[in-house]
Amino acid sequence: MKSRVTLLALTLSIAAAVLASDVAGKWTAQVPGRDGQTREVTFNFKVEEDTLTGTVSGRQGDNPISDGKVKGDEIAFTVTMSFGGNAAKLNYKGKVSGDEIKFSRTREGSGQVQEFTAKRAK
Numbered sequence: 604m605k606s607r608v609t610l611l612a613l614t615l616s617i618a619a620a621v622l623a624s625d626v627a628g629k630w631t632a633q634v635p636g637r638d639g640q641t642r643e644v645t646f647n648f649k650v651e652e653d654t655l656t657g658t659v660s661g662r663q664g665d666n667p668i669s670d671g672k673v674k675g676d677e678i679a680f681t682v683t684m685s686f687g688g689n690a691a692k693l694n695y696k697g698k699v700s701g702d703e704i705k706f707s708r709t710r711e712g713s714g715q716v717q718e719f720t721a722k723r724a725k
Contacts, residue, residue, distance in 0.1 A: 626650055626678055626699050632706070632721035634661070646721055648678075655680055676700065697721070 627650045633641040644661040648668075655671025659682045671680035676699045683692050692711040697704040702723040709716050 626655070626673060626704070629724040630704060630721040631724050632719050634708070634719050635717045644721075645724070678704070 630646040632644050634644045636642045648657040653673050655673050657668050658665040666682045668680045678697045694709045697706040704721045707716050707718050
């Protein structure tokens, strides 16, 4: 019985690692902007075990991802950007499903949530 439990734990562990590594690579999304227009944003993800790193690229260039985590099909990370000399922290949460990630993004301090979908770049 103990060996079955160990085998099940190992199998689940491998499955989680496969899902986590599946998010690695380039993704693009049309993200809502402040003026109601959408802007193309590119996500370049790197995954090592349960840690997510990389960059978010858009009109303001490349911004590094911090505090990135991967847990099964869910990812979360923070990006700090500068708007007019003021730092803004954007918190991202996403759920991966195949070649799509459904994101919600919150600007720290505002409470306003924006939702969008990123697609794996081909």
